[in-house]
Amino acid sequence: MNASLANPVAPSAVNVRELLSPRGVRFWLVEDYAVPLASLEFAFGGGAAQDPAGKAGAATLLAGLLDEGAGDLDSQAFQQALDEKAIEISFHAERDHIGGRMRTLKRHLDRAGELLRLALNAPRLDEAPFERVREQVNAQLRREANDPAAMAGRAWRARVFAGHPYGLPTQGSLESLAAIERDELTGLARRLIARGALHIGVVGAIDEKRAAALVDQAFADLPASGDLQAVAEAPFAGLAGVEIVDLDVPQSTIRFGRPAVPRQDPDHIASIVLAHVLGGGTGLSSRLFREVREKRGLAYSVSASISALDHASYLYGGTTTKNERAHESLAVIGGQILDMAHDGLSEDELEKGKKYLIGSYPLRFDTSAKVAGQLVEIQLEGHAPTWLVERNARIAAVTMADARRVAERLFGDGALSVVLVGRPEKV
């Protein structure tokens, strides 16, 4: 096994090592013996953006099935095997990757590794679980059919990313799910569950040697590379427009956004700070919170933040206001964004925003599972382990000149693409 490739000390006192297993699988490890458990998180690049045409929801179904039977263990047997030792293995489909996690008490690590290996390398994707999981997703979709928040999000993405995979719901629709056949999931698994775009984080009461063995056991025999379709950069449509989705409810649920700075762009960090000042943090002290909730009592919650995907980056936010005053919320939000576009932000806002983002970073690292998740997230963003220290340094380095310049870039002419679900007046 190679020696650690990097050994930074993170501000949160997390000591991460980047390692290579005997069979060449790269993983990041944090050893921590305080609690007798181990957490493993991983991600396969691909995700819902790889759903075949007309089959939105395929990646979601696949993720839902990977723990529903593997090798000689059918669905019930597999679940019982997990349950017997309180081992947790689960998968989830995101837009750009399929993620998974495993958590186990230290004393059941061997069994956990076996079960994870089976799930990844020999998923059964049997007919009965397939129908059952699909029906569960259907039930969820039906439940959300008239849920304003779900409707608003879907409608917003369909409008803004029309014609692009990002415009489709990751869970699919009742129609698209009905069109998916079980064999197609086998093909999808072969395309996505591979070593080519794999990122792994291991945290807990587990040493280098044992972690490498676990990683080899679970991942080493997967195909060397997957087969990912190219995904285009996403368009951004619908600016300076408001789409109203009629629903007979007393409140209007609002979603708004505009294109933002790409993740790889040097200005991305400054844009994170700006979005925080506008509508971020815990939401109790942002501009939008102050103007929409505190001053005018227009809403219970209001927020905005940057969403950075592999092929799109956008400012995205929302609020919920009673129908009679929804137009007011829109005006206030639009006003604040325009304000920041023209006048940037104050020194005080910049300093406080940076301080918050820096000071809050350690809070992401206070449980083994969260640390493992962060390790994977950092890898997905394309960073090295040094990011754990570098990230705060980059935020601290944002100057007022940077902020003003990027504010113009981010907020532009203030145009927003807005979707509103409800029965707003005067909109």
Place this chain on the structure above:
Amino acid sequence: MKRLSSEFSLEPAAAPAAARSASGSGVVDFRLDNGLEVVVIPDRRAPVVTHMVWYRNGSADDPVGKSGIAHFLEHLMFKGTKAHPQGEFSLRIAEIGGQENAFTGADYTAYFQRVAKERLGEVMEFEADRMTGLALTDEVVAPERDVVLEERRMHCDADPSAQLSEAVQAALFTHHPYGAPIIGWGHEIERLTREDALAYYARFYTPENAILIVAGDAEPEEARRLAELHYGKIAPRGAAPDRRRPQEPEPVARRLVVVNDEKVEQPSWQRCYLAPSYRTAAPGEAEALDLLAHLLGGGQTSLLYRKLVLEEKRAVAVGAYYMGAALDETRFYLYAVPAPGVSLPDLDAAIDRVLNALIAEGVEAKALERAKTRLVADAIYAQDSQATLARWYGAALATGQTIRDVQEWPERIEAVGAESVLTAARKQLERRRGVTGFLLPADETAA
């Protein structure tokens, strides 16, 4: 597996932690001279500390006609004191990169911050200050009342599932204030005043009625010193208020509550039984109920899942949940989502068949073992999260349990015999002890 998100937001479970905290050193607890109970849960793995104050009062302590006052006061606690005007506390937390929030339950109200460990004294100073220093004006109260009304509209009025939950609780608790929603009824929220809030504040927000929990990277001795410094100066008020709620009479009638709404595309079923809590139960009874909940609906190997989802294919999802951490008699929930084409009465009857079979045939030994394994493992997994530990200790202490109860819970779970689980099922899962709820589209009747 695909987990459907639970339809209703549930308060933290009673499940407490094992004896040792994540740093290896034990939990330390003591009381200040003014009556404030302090619990320190060391965990030095991240330089972060979770600081919580729990008040032993919740929506069930709202005076008659003033439902929602506990929750409203929680909102108003962010409106500033004489020493620290509105916004100063929150801005300070934001400045240091902390997180803050608060929540109101039926039996407790809690305020917390998660901050870098060096900031512990600072957050204590603010939190101690607002225990007695709240300064409210009508100008500040009115918009916040609107915010709460918006919150109610957002979570309830637009959501038939939430409306059903409220109706089920109201039908289950015909007399006890657990039957009123935590956020309050709309028509009563509208009439809450500044005086109502201040009266409630004076009554319940006292050091004798509060529990301070510090979890994370904090040395017990240093935490004690800081607690003495900041909270110790709060004058004692006298004994904590007596919390005597009107108790629920013995139920005699099984109840069915139905909500029809055009927004419902996916029908669902729930049942809520009146059950003893950890505080009111006989020894071992609450533990048996925790195990019963897991046996019945704690995942894909559970009884209801196996029978209804896998074998009979009458449901696509089922679950069970026991709210053990409560001051008075509490709730034992079951919920299920029917498979397409299965009516709710059909599903209802099928669930009753499974419950009756369990009572008749008893608990399978292997299933009980798995349930115990899971619950005891949960206690170990909990040690990994300072925030989880803080919440679990807090909820337990605020509802009449002790530190020792919390720490010895895994042993008591291990000690539960199959007979006890069966007895608990027989006693608590009687139809007349429960309310069934149907969520249906507008044009279907619950025939």
